Amino acid sequence: MSPARRRAGPAAEALRRPVAPMLAAPVDAVPVGPDLLYEPKWDGWRAITFQDDRVHIQSRAGRNLTPYFPDITRAVRALPPGVVLDGELVVWDRGRTNFALLQRRVTAGRDVVRLAARYPAHYVLFDLLADAGGQLLLDVPLVERRARLAYLLAGAPPQLTLTPQTDDLAEVSEWLTGWTAAGIEGVVIKRRTSRYEPGRRGWGKFRVRATTEAIIGGVTGSVHDPSTALLGRFDRRGRLRYTGRTGPLATAQRRELAALLSPLTVPSPGAVVHPWPAPLPASWSGQWDQPEPLRYVQVQPTVVVDIGVDTAFERGRWRHQVRYNRARPDLSPYAVPLLLGEGENPFTMP
Numbered sequence: 001m002s003p004a005r006r007r008a009g010p011a012a013e014a015l016r017r018p019v020a021p022m023l024a025a026p027v028d029a030v031p032v033g034p035d036l037l038y039e040p041k042w043d044g045w046r047a048i049t050f051q052d053d054r055v056h057i058q059s060r061a062g063r064n065l066t067p068y069f070p071d072i073t074r075a076v077r078a079l080p081p082g083v084v085l086d087g088e089l090v091v092w093d094r095g096r097t098n099f100a101l102l103q104r105r106v107t108a109g110r111d112v113v114r115l116a117a118r119y120p121a122h123y124v125l126f127d128l129l130a131d132a133g134g135q136l137l138l139d140v141p142l143v144e145r146r147a148r149l150a151y152l153l154a155g156a157p158p159q160l161t162l163t164p165q166t167d168d169l170a171e172v173s174e175w176l177t178g179w180t181a182a183g184i185e186g187v188v189i190k191r192r193t194s195r196y197e198p199g200r201r202g203w204g205k206f207r208v209r210a211t212t213e214a215i216i217g218g219v220t221g222s223v224h225d226p227s228t229a230l231l232g233r234f235d236r237r238g239r240l241r242y243t244g245r246t247g248p249l250a251t252a253q254r255r256e257l258a259a260l261l262s263p264l265t266v267p268s269p270g271a272v273v274h275p276w277p278a279p280l281p282a283s284w285s286g287q288w289d290q291p292e293p294l295r296y297v298q299v300q301p302t303v304v305v306d307i308g309v310d311t312a313f314e315r316g317r318w319r320h321q322v323r324y325n326r327a328r329p330d331l332s333p334y335a336v337p338l339l340l341g342e343g344e345n346p347f348t349m350p
Contacts, residue, residue, distance in 0.1 A: 015084050015130055018062035019048050020199035024188050027204045030172060031189055038172045039165050040179065041186040041205055042124050043097045043312055044090035051076050051083045068105035071116040072123050075157040082134035087125035097183030100314050125149060126163040129196060138196045180208050180311045207310045213328060213336045214243060216303045217276060218296040223261045226254055230296055231322060233339040240275050240301050241339050242284055244318035256327050262300040274298045304331040
């Protein structure tokens, strides 16, 4: 018996849920090394799934997702009892992943079965925490966990999919340039010999990003000391639409914006009022696990900023935090690209 197999724990040491998933730390460039493997970063919901007497699907935060995915629950029942899987839940729509259809599962209520039949989910798997019979694999090297997972999925239902994995940088480049239109956000970097460490950021993740422009319509903090910026773009009717929010601004960025921002004045009769509600509804952020409205200060929508964004753009908004680069006082708000319709690309990828 190999040393790796001797380290695999017996069924008596079965994992107890919830289990904190192993995480990835952001990197600014794709690292290179003989011990590294690369996987696509999918735009979906992270989920750890237990196949015990009953299937249990757990979110990254430990929430029970089982009632919302009867299609995945049914597929996992085909696997041997005792397995614990790690992967990403995705829904495909018109050739790409659709994050909004995942969110609809949570609010569908009695219609969840009908929704699952119309827009079935797929479970893209990349790790195996326990094998058949509950044999623990946390201390087993990644390459062996991957081999066991591939063997397990050989005859599994098609909704259970093994994620691609490579050590070929040419293939990684193809993912980053050609697969983003299908919903790939970037790549995850892992070491061949690494063990699975719940809750630890032991992997790396590189996101595809592009540079574009947006208009500031509001800030958190104050006009004189903004903490984050709320961004917008005009639609084809000339209405300023909310498109996302930056991360925390650095001190120099706060000073730069404070010199440019103007507080919103009381509109005169017949003038166009600020089109965003205050506070900003939680549903606008697209984060169903953060229900609190966002309090912010509305500003005159005249300041254009240069930003870095990733591929997670749906329903006219960037779901993830936007990276603030710099102000563009040389640009008019009307020079900013218009907010396009559903399915249109909001920026040109490099």
